[in-house]
Amino acid sequence: MNAKQVLDLAMTAYWHGDPADVSVNAICQMAGISKPSLYREFGSEDGLSRAALDRYAEQVLSEMFVILHGGTGLRQTLGALIDFASDDPRMETGCLFYKMRAGKHRLGPKTRARVEEIDAAGQSANAAFLQAARDAGDWPEGLSVEAGAKYLGEQIALAITQRASGEDPARIREMLTLALSVFTRP
Amino acid sequence: MNAKQVLDLAMTAYWHGDPADVSVNAICQMAGISKPSLYREFGSEDGLSRAALDRYAEQVLSEMFVILHGGTGLRQTLGALIDFASDDPRMETGCLFYKMRAGKHRLGPKTRARVEEIDAAGQSANAAFLQAARDAGDWPEGLSVEAGAKYLGEQIALAITQRASGEDPARIREMLTLALSVFTRP
DNA sequence: GACATAAAATACCATATGGTAACAAAATGA
DNA sequence: TCATTTTGTTACCATATGGTATTTTATGTC
Numbered sequence A, B: 001m002n003a004k005q006v007l008d009l010a011m012t013a014y015w016h017g018d019p020a021d022v023s024v025n026a027i028c029q030m031a032g033i034s035k036p037s038l039y040r041e042f043g044s045e046d047g048l049s050r051a052a053l054d055r056y057a058e059q060v061l062s063e064m065f066v067i068l069h070g071g072t073g074l075r076q077t078l079g080a081l082i083d084f085a086s087d088d089p090r091m092e093t094g095c096l097f098y099k100m101r102a103g104k105h106r107l108g109p110k111t112r113a114r115v116e117e118i119d120a121a122g123q124s125a126n127a128a129f130l131q132a133a134r135d136a137g138d139w140p141e142g143l144s145v146e147a148g149a150k151y152l153g154e155q156i157a158l159a160i161t162q163r164a165s166g167e168d169p170a171r172i173r174e175m176l177t178l179a180l181s182v183f184t185r186p
Numbered sequence C: 001g002a003c004a005t006a007a008a009a010t011a012c013c014a015t016a017t018g019g020t021a022a023c024a025a026a027a028t029g030a
Numbered sequence D: 001t002c003a004t005t006t007t008g009t010t011a012c013c014a015t016a017t018g019g020t021a022t023t024t025t026a027t028g029t030c
Helices: A002-018 A024-031 A035-042 A046-070 A074-087 A089-093 A096-102 A109-133 A145-164 A168-186 B003-016 B024-031 B035-042 B043-067 B073-085 B091-092 B096-102 B107-134 B145-164 B171-184
Strands: none
Touching: A002 A035, A002 A046, A002 A096, A024 A035, A024 A046, A024 B073, A035 A046, A046 A074, A046 A096, A046 A109, A074 A089, A074 A145, A074 A168, A089 A145, A096 A109, A096 A145, A145 A168, A145 B145, A145 B171, A168 B035, A168 B145, A168 B171, B003 B024, B003 B035, B003 B043, B003 B096, B024 B035, B024 B043, B024 B107, B035 B043, B043 B073, B043 B096, B043 B107, B073 B091, B073 B145, B073 B171, B091 B145, B096 B107, B096 B145, B107 B145
16 A cells, blocks of 8 residues: 555544544554554654545645636635535535634644644635625625624534534525525625 | 532533543542442433433423523514523533533433433423523524424524634624524514 | 442553654665 | 575553452441
């Protein structure tokens, strides 16, 4: 089993379960490699989890950025985000990034730094998206773009986190649609 | 230090930090008692955390139920909930119940059962409150009471969880107000 | 004071964690 | 072919966890 396979396995393990509950030992066992092998490849648990997060970001998180940068208008982009969060099968077990962010204090310094970077990037992407909508005149009164960006991000995080806890996707969609309806008020 | 003092200390420790990161050893050390003493009083870690949650429920969570059962109308009750979640100093370090619910899988069976009981009770209280508003004619079209109840609960949980992560209360209030504005649409 | 009894503390157990030193095997260079 | 470097494994370390058997300390009773 080569390094990338191990990384994929670790990413999936962190992603499917709770990152804090997946030990280095367990990953070695699953991968069928020894601990020193893993440590020579990734340096530390922090290094491994950071690498797993990086891989996750470029492999699945990127899709969310694509949606946001699509530039297909407020309603359409919000709809795509709702679809992704509520029904994309990849989000069935939640999102590794949100899981790590929720348990930030348990992460090593490198992984935590990456989480914060991604968080900031997500917020910027949200803000850019909403700013474009505002520039197009499609915006409710009395709401700052920054607050809206954070709100949008948190609502999506909430929806995906609920997916991980087995909530009914239809119900999640209903709630997320309700939450995001504030952007498209008549 | 008597049993109730120990329980208060444990509750506060669980509440202030992350329940999963507070060990039995740490509680004994803080309380200045020995481990067997604690085990004689509470049986197990599960027993202790359940007792702490019970105490928390009757001591602070009850306040939320009081607000919900106030019967002071939709807007006013929502305002009180927003005040409580955004600005009550007791919620500055988050809510023990929400913290435990977020890490449900780490809890012992008794504590987990209590968490689920409280969760169900909260949802019922939300539903009863919203049903009353609906009966009073104050209700947006096309939204079921059940979905609204769950939505309301999740939004408050989100707001209080953000308090725990040090978010600016004014920003939290802004977002929670935005989220709950769906109930009072013109 | 002597003795039985309840309470508390010390010291321990099994287990799991992240991490590493010592060592064997295989590939790689000359 | 031999030396060297890389790769991997076994076996271990220090630490922390939840939980307990055993011993000490206090307490009440005769």
